[in-house]
Amino acid sequence: MKPRAFQIQPQDSVATLLDDAAEGAIDILGAKPQEIRLLEKIERGHKVALRDIAASEAVIKFGVRIGHATQPIQRGNWVHLHNLASDLDERSGSLDLHSGAPTDTASAYV
């Protein structure tokens, strides 16, 4: 069985992985079922781009803007802290991509 992801609203530009997935084909369930090709490995709970998104364009999930792209994103890319930032939270661009740990307070650990 191919790994699966779930798209909540038809206008969403990202879907959430229901299984850990390697580069390759996955099934999108939910609002607009389709098959797409992941360009890289994505873990369960994380997001994949369903279409190309330009830098500074809004990223849509649940039908609502969840932030903006900080660089161009291609359909099939992992969408996370390296290419999506909050419109409000100024720390969101400085977090470690894999652990989510803060990097801007690193100098306090002495």
Added chain:
Amino acid sequence: MSDPLTDSWSGYLRPDGRKGVRNLVLVLYTVECARHVAHAIAAGEEDVHVIGFPGCYDNAYAIRLMLALARHPNVGAVLAVGLGCEYTQPEKLAETVGASGRSAEWFFIQQAGGTKSSVAKGKESVLRLRDRIRRETPRVPMTLADLTVGCECGGSDGTSGLAGNPVVGAFFDLLVDAGGRAVFEETVEMIGLRDALLSRAASSEARQQLAGAYDKAERYCRAVRQWSVSPGNFAGGLTTIEEKSLGAFAKGGTRPIQGVIRVAEAPRGPGLWIMDSVPDDHFMQFGYTNPNDTEGLMDLISSGAQIVLFVTGRGSVIGSPVAPLLKITGNRATYRALAEDMDFDAGRVLEGELTLPQAGRELLELIVRTARGEPSKPEGLGHREYFIMYKHQNTPGLEAGCRA
């Protein structure tokens, strides 16, 4: 077969007319210095719970919160224990609880003669109180219309907004339709959703309250430069506070929101309510909002919720005093890894094994079994974490505040 939507079970009638699903003695301590003695008094007693306030300098918010927990429907009697030097007054707490028709006693450790004598005195007191409430508390039939259930989420991941919170939302819809009260909080996790939130208001008054609570939450987050999203959320696949907010808001189901209550206030009628637990910008430049999940649960219990729900994608092992906590996860791997602590596997919705309405119904059945006395997982494990800290919220109107 019985129907949990209409079934009744036996509850404990309190003097204010509210009904409890447990019959507890609560030990309150009024400063960190009295904590050891308070816990030693309750040690080994299933139905004696402890909460307390660590500060020596008192705080009106913390006093209101402790009194709301002491006069909670699940609590029948109270023992207040102080050291003897602190601002917060155990005698006044006991007097105020006594005025609600409950039995309440108090003492100072400095007057009781130290640790051993205080523990012995306290044990004698809680056993006497327990005997009395076991004998004297009237048992009455209770249904979903008598139930208030609170929910918050913590340790959220990508499954929380897809399964864990929507299942609670489905249950909240059933509870509200049955005439019960549902409360959710975390307005700092509604950031980015102003329009969606206001569109759910049941009345123009509710709309005004929601706008006020939302605007304060956003102002607060900007002022303290803290947004309610953490490394564990990021590692679980959530990227921004806006994204987390949408998932968190799903626990509110689909019914109209009746209005905003504040900490230590009960809902003013049946239906779905939002609790505002964000500090008011009075002094200390706001202070901090809830620094951990446990304080959020304390706040929800202070609304009179007899049972509280906690949705956690990544897993957690907390429990709560006063009201049983049920832990729900939308992440099957988390459910398997922490099966001994998790009460409900909402991940079955993502696996296609259950529909959302079926899961909401199953959660309702679990909640009714818990109301009937079946211990929740954290209850069975003896988890009773509590957290009461300094905060400022403007004094609520008396009519909306305490139910004496």
